[in-house]
Amino acid sequence: MAINPTLTADAQRVLRAILDAKVVRGGELMWQSGFKTPQALATPVNELVSQNLIEVIGPVSPNELPFATFGIPPSSHEYLRSLLRRG
């Protein structure tokens, strides 16, 4: 997991939605974080995955993104929430 990473606003939005839901599928994540297309969601998701901040099961290509499942280990919740508070 990256230490004190800098996240874009979109990535923060996605991270917040995953933190709230704990386990969420890509399709639901799209409308929960306010993205209209899987392509738009893919960018922040890839940003979070590349920094090892979220867990994902399934491919994160735009076409398959609605079927992927996202989660965050409970031990990382506090750290990630503090990251979001910091902005």
Place this chain on the structure above:
Amino acid sequence: MDFSVSPDLDAVCCYGVVALLGVWVSARQISRRLGGIAGLWMLPGTWLLFLLYLAIPVGLFWLLDQTGAITDTSLFAAILVGGGYERIISGQNNTIHATGDLSRFWTPFLAFADNVQKTLLQQTARARNRLDDRIVDWIAATDQRTGQFRGLMRSRVEDVAALDTRLAGIDALAADLGVGSVRERKARALYGTAVSLPDGYRLIYERGIIPWRLYVLFKCGGDMKLRYAAVLVLLLAGCGFAAMSIHLDSGWLEETYRIWRIGKSTTTAADQFRSRRHLVLLMQDPRQAPRAVTDVATLLRRPGLPTDRADLILQAMLEAKAAGGAVPDLPPSLVQSLRAGNVDVRARVNDVLKFLAATCGAVPDEGLWGWKPVDDVSTAVLEERITGWSTYWSRQSCKAPT
């Protein structure tokens, strides 16, 4: 906080309070770490984690009692530990200070919560993928369903052109893939759009594109949860059946509990009074008395039993006998208590045996009456005296004093 102002309840009630509050705090812990995950309570791992969290306040309450920080009959202490054990463990509670470094206490729990979350993540993904496949298969089975689905999605999606382009791309593969495969790919592409809509499943169900059983399956989170629900029902039925089949001896339970309480060194005066009163009642009950008297007498031999507790036990025995209860075999049981390691306890038992002989109007035995266990701890002499007392009481027939 001064716990002496707290109501002094039976320890079983205080442990009950701790457990009840523990249930609430444990549920909150689970909810904070894993809450919101559908089907969370259908997983055995969640229940195991819940039970582990629940065991903490009960264990902590016991530990704090053992270390003398609280007494396990204090209602206020029970409330404080049950409701605020997280703060006690993290050292944030000013009233109760846990000894030792407990700052890393939560680490294994967090690791276990991570495991549960990972399992849930994998199971959710697997269950939903299976459900996706079933729904896609259902829609792709006919042209009519696929067409209807396509129409619905075109009316809902923002970028219709992008959707049409993607579907056209799939159509272009018809020559290579065949009609069935193309229909399936199109259904999957459209389905990806549907699951990205708020309440998309309900929409496709209400439009008659999927049958109610698939919609119900979605609402249940896939067949995984149904299977766990079935296991849970079977487990509950099994527990209910076992509870009805196994007859628990409530007298034995109470006796074991009271013997624990009266032998415990860190109890309040009120608790000692309760224990004594209940033990007297048990030793007067004709059904419980034989076992109770033997077990209470055996307690006198327990290593480390404080002398004041030995006094309390002997007082309870004599009270039960004086009250005219059955109290059978009191002297023979007490004779065996002369084997207690503590010479003070031995001396007290010896005195009680002499007292019982006097109340029976039995003729004193000079050899036994002159013996002082405090002065003589030789094993051979002790055995000789025990045999002497056994022989003495086998000749006597002691009735309750009138």
